[in-house]
Amino acid sequence: MTAVTGGPSLPQERKLVTSIPGPKSQELLARKNAAVASGVGVALPVSIVAAGGGVMVDVDGNSLIDLGSGIAVTGVGNSAPAVVEAVTNQVQQFTHTCFTVTPYEGYVAVAEKLNEVTPGDHEKRSALFNSGAEAVENAIKIARHYTKKNAVVVFDHAYHGRTNLTMGMTAKNIPYKDGFGPFAPEVYRVPTSYPFRDGLSGADAASVALSQIEKQVGAGNLAAIIIEPIQGEGGFIAPAEGFLPALQEWATANNVVFILDEVQTGFARTGDLFAANHEGVVPDLVTTAKGIAGGLPLSAVTGRAEIMDSAHAGGLGGTYAGSPIACAAALATIDTYERENLTERAREIGAIIDDFFGELQKSDDRIGDIRGRGAMKAIELVESGSQKPAAALTGAIAKAAGEQAVVVLTCGTFGNVIRFLPPLSISDELLREGLQVVADALAAN
Numbered sequence: 001m002t003a004v005t006g007g008p009s010l011p012q013e014r015k016l017v018t019s020i021p022g023p024k025s026q027e028l029l030a031r032k033n034a035a036v037a038s039g040v041g042v043a044l045p046v047s048i049v050a051a052g053g054g055v056m057v058d059v060d061g062n063s064l065i066d067l068g069s070g071i072a073v074t075g076v077g078n079s080a081p082a083v084v085e086a087v088t089n090q091v092q093q094f095t096h097t098c099f100t101v102t103p104y105e106g107y108v109a110v111a112e113k114l115n116e117v118t119p120g121d122h123e124k125r126s127a128l129f130n131s132g133a134e135a136v137e138n139a140i141k142i143a144r145h146y147t148k149k150n151a152v153v154v155f156d157h158a159y160h161g162r163t164n165l166t167m168g169m170t171a172k173n174i175p176y177k178d179g180f181g182p183f184a185p186e187v188y189r190v191p192t193s194y195p196f197r198d199g200l201s202g203a204d205a206a207s208v209a210l211s212q213i214e215k216q217v218g219a220g221n222l223a224a225i226i227i228e229p230i231q232g233e234g235g236f237i238a239p240a241e242g243f244l245p246a247l248q249e250w251a252t253a254n255n256v257v258f259i260l261d262e263v264q265t266g267f268a269r270t271g272d273l274f275a276a277n278h279e280g281v282v283p284d285l286v287t288t289a290k291g292i293a294g295g296l297p298l299s300a301v302t303g304r305a306e307i308m309d310s311a312h313a314g315g316l317g318g319t320y321a322g323s324p325i326a327c328a329a330a331l332a333t334i335d336t337y338e339r340e341n342l343t344e345r346a347r348e349i350g351a352i353i354d355d356f357f358g359e360l361q362k363s364d365d366r367i368g369d370i371r372g373r374g375a376m377k378a379i380e381l382v383e384s385g386s387q388k389p390a391a392a393l394t395g396a397i398a399k400a401a402g403e404q405a406v407v408v409l410t411c412g413t414f415g416n417v418i419r420f421l422p423p424l425s426i427s428d429e430l431l432r433e434g435l436q437v438v439a440d441a442l443a444a445n
Ligand SMILES: Cc1ncc(COP(=O)(O)O)c(C=O)c1O
Pocket: 071, 130, 131, 132, 133, 134, 136, 159, 160, 161, 162, 228, 232, 233, 261, 262, 263, 264, 265, 289, 290
């Protein structure tokens, strides 16, 4: 097949020319099954050849509406022109030196930018890595080094990654942890705030969590509390107002490093550059990745200078950490969020999703909850007349939507949440069409 160029100039349409997956995608799936380890699953087995705006085009010529952004990565859109240009220029200059061998400006410029745009106006430092999990691991390393304490508190429904430490920090067993232990010690899990299911105010949920921390861990042993400001893989759980500020206040009063994991929520996704800003929470450290670099692998830990600088030279790094190509992409990406006012666009997208499902919920009580912020929205599906999670229904809807050329992702500890993470470059028309396909699937199941 001739190459199709991606980016926003791709026809912005949903188009089915074969059933999904089409014959060429099925050929690739057969090759994948023979060559790729089974543990690497795929949600929708279509073989993508180009993407941009709000669509992905597969090898059979189908054009799919993208409501997932490769799990919240391509906020600026796939092959966004500014990112393509920055990466192309960088690749022509040099591809790699290893920043900790011979440094380069792109890394420093990304650190300067992160120090400027992340929550809080205190003096900051940043360190760059490759993946979200790596950023989380390093945030914990730094917090332990700074406090000279060991314990880490994480929350029910948390997701922090797939490395050994971050698997241990992640709540859900299948598929993330099962059989992969033993996990690192000194990780303690406490209840989160889950308004749909616990009915607690933010202050009450925080007092449950903090009392458990005090009784079972002890502030004197605790290096860090880490939480996603909206829990992502766990079900797009936005805590009740006041929960995060109460945790932060307690951490500050107890010499505990308060870390926000903004790997999924960061960079305009929630309608602000960072989800922490909605409640004015200022973390000591923040981890970022995903939306930071328009699809190139990059992550970061940013935070208070005195904490970040506590680790000795050589203690932080990695061969590819802060790759010059990813840094060039990040600078172009962050500039695009600002230049195109994509935080505002995320809020508009959120309003469309809220209105759409709000209307539907009036006649379908299986939509138990509609939640999230900005373009990070979800519906939690339950059995009619109850709060019992409807996981089979959720899976069936995602499958049916995929077959109708709409890519949607599921999540949630109970597997009953459909999440919407469209690229912020999607048009209103495509977004509405995609939502309608999901609604039709719901009606048919
Ligand atoms: C909140 C959060 N933290 C960490 C991670 C891990 O990031 P990565 O998959 O880049 O290692 C994710 C990925 O989904 C995430 O959502």
